[in-house]
Amino acid sequence: MSPLRQSPLPQNPLPLNLRDLELLHHYTTSTCLTLSSDPSLKALWRINVPQIGFRADYVMHTILSISALHLAHYLPEKREYYAAQGKAHHQSGLRMATSLLANVTNDNCDSIYIFSTMTLFITLATSRTSEDFLLLRNETNGGWLELLKGTYFIIRNYEHSLINSSLSAMFVAGRKRENLREEASLEYPADTDDLQELRYHISDSQLDPHTYSLCTNAIEELRMSLALAMKRNNASLEPGDVVFVWLYKVNNGFLELVSDHCQEAIVIFAYFCALLKMMDTRWWMQGSGINLLNQVWDLLDEQHRLWIRWPIEEIGWVPDPDRAAAKIDPSLISNTIQVPQGPQAQPMDKMYQEHSPHSSVFDHSPQPNNYMSPPGPST
Incomplete structure (x- = not known):
């Protein structure tokens, strides 16, 4: 007799989480195909x-999150429903x-x-609704500067393990893109x-x-x-080619200058917004370049607003003439800014630093040559 026939039927049917099953199905049949053209x-x-998600719940939560955001993007009538799930x-994963x-x-x-990589996707996908993204750390984006540093730390200290893991194809592709x-x-x-x-300037x-x-x-x-x-051309560009790699390469103190509202650093970030605009064919980046440039404009004084004519013209953005320029506290003028180091750094970085068996995340020695940030969604 079949073991299935010998087992007594449960009095009540086992519950199914249909919402999560829907998100997982959508990820494996649609969202995953937008994450790279390779x-x-x-x-x-x-x-x-x-x-990986089946053995690490936080990764599965991130998979379901990006799937929900994908659905929210293309189903405006259900946007609030799926955005809330995302x-x-x-x-939960964080x-x-x-x-x-x-x-x-x-x-x-x-x-x-x-997890860190997919969280960066999610952060940029939700940057369109964040009005304080350039603070780099807030309740909306979960502190993406810290996540970026965490990704950098993992690559620096566990590169060999990653290259020999199921993610090795990412690093093989990274070498090719770095050469290009x-x-x-x-x-x-x-x-x-x-x-x-x-x-x-x-x-x-x-x-x-x-x-x-x-x-x-x-620069x-x-x-x-x-x-x-x-x-x-834009269709063949991977986000890792131009966007993630820049964020990774300047992860040595420059982003803290942006976070501290150093005027010169924010101007440079405005030029980066032009790169983001080139990625507008990707669903998760649509509008992020314009939104961030709008935030840049609000943070700049009148003098430095004149420095960003090229990204404004490249993006085709029209600033609101009625929006007042930022009033800069003299104590924040860039030539007096001291970039946080060591014990003054962010808590997550400090946590990495204290518990790492390897080098500190604040060690600014050359980065791995074979790394290029992983490919992001392409459609």
């Missing part, structure tokens, strides 16, 4: 990432993952890494690019040497990303 990476997002799943960030190991580095970016930059020399005026500013170095490095990394964007 066939091998499409398979990774469809198969490998859910497998927020709830993301917050609470669970936060407790593990102080104890990253070779066994869980892949799950924490993919460097090749494109050779065809886009600094003396003929669209950043010449920006360089002039920065060099003419009375910045302290450390701030000046951070800003000029951010150079921006040049390389723009070079690749100019060489390839």
